[in-house]
Amino acid sequence: MQPYVVLVLYxxxxxEVVAKDLLAKWLTQNRLAGLLxxxxxxxxxxxxxxxxxxxTYQHHPENLGITIAYQTAYANLAQEINWLMLLDQDTQLTxxxxxxxxxxxxTNHSNLAAIVPKVFADNRQISPIAADQYIRSGFxxxxxxxxxxxxxxxxxxxxxxxxxxxxxxxxxxKFPLDFLxxxxxxxxxxxxxxxxxxxxxxxHDLSVFNYDxxxxxxxxxxxxxxxxxxRLYETKWLAHHQKQLLKRMVKQFLTxxxxxxxxxxxxxxxxxxxxxxxS
Numbered sequence: 001m002q003p004y005v006v007l008v009l010y011x012x013x014x015x016e017v018v019a020k021d022l023l024a025k026w027l028t029q030n031r032l033a034g035l036l037x038x039x040x041x042x043x044x045x046x047x048x049x050x051x052x053x054x055x056t057y058q059h060h061p062e063n064l065g066i067t068i069a070y071q072t073a074y075a076n077l078a079q080e081i082n083w084l085m086l087l088d089q090d091t092q093l094t095x096x097x098x099x100x101x102x103x104x105x106x107t108n109h110s111n112l113a114a115i116v117p118k119v120f121a122d123n124r125q126i127s128p129i130a131a132d133q134y135i136r137s138g139f140x141x142x143x144x145x146x147x148x149x150x151x152x153x154x155x156x157x158x159x160x161x162x163x164x165x166x167x168x169x170x171x172x173x174k175f176p177l178d179f180l181x182x183x184x185x186x187x188x189x190x191x192x193x194x195x196x197x198x199x200x201x202x203x204h205d206l207s208v209f210n211y212d213x214x215x216x217x218x219x220x221x222x223x224x225x226x227x228x229x230x231r232l233y234e235t236k237w238l239a240h241h242q243k244q245l246l247k248r249m250v251k252q253f254l255t256x257x258x259x260x261x262x263x264x265x266x267x268x269x270x271x272x273x274x275x276x277x278x279s
Contacts, residue, residue, distance in 0.1 A: 001105050002033040003083035003159050006073035008066050009039040012089045014047045019093035026098060027054055033081045038069035065176030066155065074170050077162065084165065088156035090205040100198045101159055112146070113164040113193035116153040117202045126204070128153035128197055131185065134240045144199035151195060152185045157202050164193055174232070178225035186233055211256045219261060223268040242276065245269035
């Protein structure tokens with residue numbers, strides 16, 4: 001019944017990962033099935049923890065994103081493992097969350113796709129949020145409990161039931177880095193499965209909300225992924241997304257120091273406009 005954990009690293013030393021000691025403790029107590037450390041950094045690293053029982057370290061300097069890491073862990077799960085936890089290096093995991101998740105797993109909800117914590121960044125709840133409207137129109141917090149409602153939660157800290165991942169074919173390679181979480185919870189709602197929201201808080205550094213910190217390469221990745229998501233999946237929000245890009249561009253022009261940011265947003269808006277005019 002213990003979950004297997006996949007943790008993605010990028011240009012971060014293992015000793016700097018805030019969750020490492022707690023993960024090691026729970027592995028020693030046999031309360032986790034195993035840990036895959038998937039390192040996308042340019043250089044490999046060495047650490048005694050990588051040689052612990054049930055720990056696997058893999059170095060992938062080609063840095064193809066997080067989805068391939070999740071898919072690698074999912075594809076190699078032992079037959080007896082039914083749950084997969086996704087974790088980023090920036091998430092401050094807590095024992096309270098692991099204990100609450102452990103209790104939910106023991107209840108054996110057959111129609112439960114995922115278990116998620118409440119995640120906070122900059123003193124506000126960023127996950128899970130209501131997703132029955134266009135996702136960028138505002139953050140509506142979701143209460144604890146098991147829900148059938150349309151929600152979205154970030155990847156890190158989520159725990160997925162293997163039966164659900166089998167149903168949807170694992171993780172969608174169309175979203176190697178950004179908007180995979182949107183797609184996952186879109187599929188939960190489409191398949192009419194449930195999500196358990198725990199009454200526990202995790203902290204997470206989400207630098208993509210800060211245009212002064214996010215790189216132009218990463219921001220371009222976000223723009224590409226979100227446009228693809230609305231083109232292929234939640235198409236009813238495509239026109240709204242197009243308008244939102246224009247509004248975002250104007251705000252960025254007035255407030256963001258990095259001038260390439262608003263230019264990239266305008267480019268995404270213009271490209272989407274041309275595509276919609278052709279259709």
